Amino acid sequence: MNAEVTPTSVPAPNPAAYEAARQLSDGQAKPLGALGDLESLAAWVASCQGVCPPRQVEDVRVVVFAGDHGIAADGVSAYPAEITPIMVYGIAAGHAGVSALAEANRVAVAVYDIGVAVDFPDLPAEISRFKVRQSSGAIHVTDALTHEEVRRALAAGDTIAAEQIAAGAQLLIAGDLGIGNTTIAAALIAATLGVPAEAVTGRGTGIDDATLIHKTALIDAALARAGERVSDPVERLAALGAADFAAAVGFMTGAARRGIPVLLDGVNAVAEALVAEDYAPGTKSWMRAGHRSTEPGQALALERLGLRPLVDLHLRLGEGTGAIMAVPIVRTAVAALNGIAQLADLS
Numbered sequence: 174m175n176a177e178v179t180p181t182s183v184p185a186p187n188p189a190a191y192e193a194a195r196q197l198s199d200g201q202a203k204p205l206g207a208l209g210d211l212e213s214l215a216a217w218v219a220s221c222q223g224v225c226p227p228r229q230v231e232d233v234r235v236v237v238f239a240g241d242h243g244i245a246a247d248g249v250s251a252y253p254a255e256i257t258p259i260m261v262y263g264i265a266a267g268h269a270g271v272s273a274l275a276e277a278n279r280v281a282v283a284v285y286d287i288g289v290a291v292d293f294p295d296l297p298a299e300i301s302r303f304k305v306r307q308s309s310g311a312i313h314v315t316d317a318l319t320h321e322e323v324r325r326a327l328a329a330g331d332t333i334a335a336e337q338i339a340a341g342a343q344l345l346i347a348g349d350l351g352i353g354n355t356t357i358a359a360a361l362i363a364a365t366l367g368v369p370a371e372a373v374t375g376r377g378t379g380i381d382d383a384t385l386i387h388k389t390a391l392i393d394a395a396l397a398r399a400g401e402r403v404s405d406p407v408e409r410l411a412a413l414g415a416a417d418f419a420a421a422v423g424f425m426t427g428a429a430r431r432g433i434p435v436l437l438d439g440v441n442a443v444a445e446a447l448v449a450e451d452y453a454p455g456t457k458s459w460m461r462a463g464h465r466s467t468e469p470g471q472a473l474a475l476e477r478l479g480l481r482p483l484v485d486l487h488l489r490l491g492e493g494t495g496a497i498m499a500v501p502i503v504r505t506a507v508a509a510l511n512g513i514a515q516l517a518d519l520s
Contacts, residue, residue, distance in 0.1 A: 182453065183426065183453050186432075187221075190219045190224055191216045194215055194227070197225060198212045201514065201516060202513060203516075210481075210483075211506040212509075214506040215506040215507055217461065218503065221433070227511075228343070229508065230503055231279075233281070233342070234342045235275055235346040236424060237348035238417040239260075239261050239289050240257075240415050240418070241254050241257050241309070242309050242353035243308055243309055244312055247391060248384060249356045249388040250378050250380065254308075257351050260492075261289060261293065262293075264282065265300060271492035274498065275497055278497055280497050283333075284300060285302070287305055287417040287420045288304070288309050289351070290308040291307070305325050305419075305420070306322060312356075312360060313398065316412050317412065317413060318416060323407055323414070326417075327410075327419050327420070327426075328423060330421055330422060330425075333427075344436055344503065345433055345436070346437075346493045347424050347438065347445060347493065348438060348491065348496075349492065354415070354417070356374075356391070357415050357418055358443075359440070360396065361409065361445075362470040362473065362474050364403035365403075365409070366473055373473060374389045374469070375467065375470065399412035399413055406422075409448060418441070418444070418445055421442065425445060426456050429459035432459075434461070435459055436500070438464070438492075439464065440468035440471040440474070441491060442493075443471050443475060450478065457478050460480065462475055462478075462480040463483055463498065463500075464482050464483065465485040466489060467489045468489070482499075483503075
């Protein structure tokens with residue numbers, strides 16, 4: 174399997190390129206600050222690339238990390254766990270929600286089975302190349318993963334990031350797939366922020382009031398069981414996470430360490446981002462939030478990360494779809510910085 178990834182601090186994007194981009198924008202033929210957040214977004218892209226003006230972000234890739242979660246058997250979702258493999262087949266065939274939105278926005282899609290409860294012998298071997306286990310443990314009664322499984326998943330995500338970057342990726346998105354995953358996200362966010370389950374637990378796939386109460390109680394039980402172990406990010410993933418979540422953490426930190434920015438999707442990606450920042454401090458500087466989730470935990474997590482979503486379309490599909498909807502905004506910001514003339518040149 175992959176070599177273990179040792180957590181280290183991640184250097185920030187290039188501040189000189191950021192400042193140069195802001196100065197370039199300020200000198201353009203428009204009122205100062207007239208393009209609002211597009212100006213800071215373009216400067217961030219420039220700082221990540223280390224060059225001003227930045228190159229257009231043509232090669233964007235979504236990697237969907239698929240996994241099942243033992244807690245789903247306790248009735249935390251409006252859908253059964255059998256939906257997870259069905260959706261893996263859908264993404265592999267190019268017919269899922271992420272597939273349609275990615276095609277419309279010139280974004281490539283890959284899916285990896287990291288912890289789905291079944292295997293996929295009839296799909297390309299690449300999809301299951303990094304599989305850690307069949308489903309993760311039910312976190313309200315047992316750990317999700319062993320320490321060795323966490324390490325393997327982190328290393329898998331790092332390797333996937335390295336391979337996507339070597340193939341030309343300029344911007345990466347971690348997508349999620351797996352029934353019960355918003356329960357895992359809520360538990361990780363609560364543990365990271367030190368807040369009760371009630372503050373971060375949402376309706377996920379559209380559960381009713383009684384199921385929401387039940388879901389919240391199970392997360393509180395998981396938090397109580399994990400105790401003080403959650404102060405360490407690896408222990409947090411072992412106690413409350415899942416194989417797919419750990420792989421996404423490795424993916425995010427792996428991208429940041431290699432100087433490639435990450436556009437965050439919904440509550441699952443933001444939960445992973447919180448852990449990624451604890452695991453490799455500085456990772457959050459390489460992130461921007463793609464969209465605002467309907468899940469309450471996402472807002473609290475984004476506040477901790479210091480990020481503001483680029484779009485708010487009330488999406489809750491997952492798979493990386495919300496982040497994909499922000500890709501045109503990133504490209505527009507870069508185009509504006511490259512294409513608007515300097516006011517001094519028109520005088």
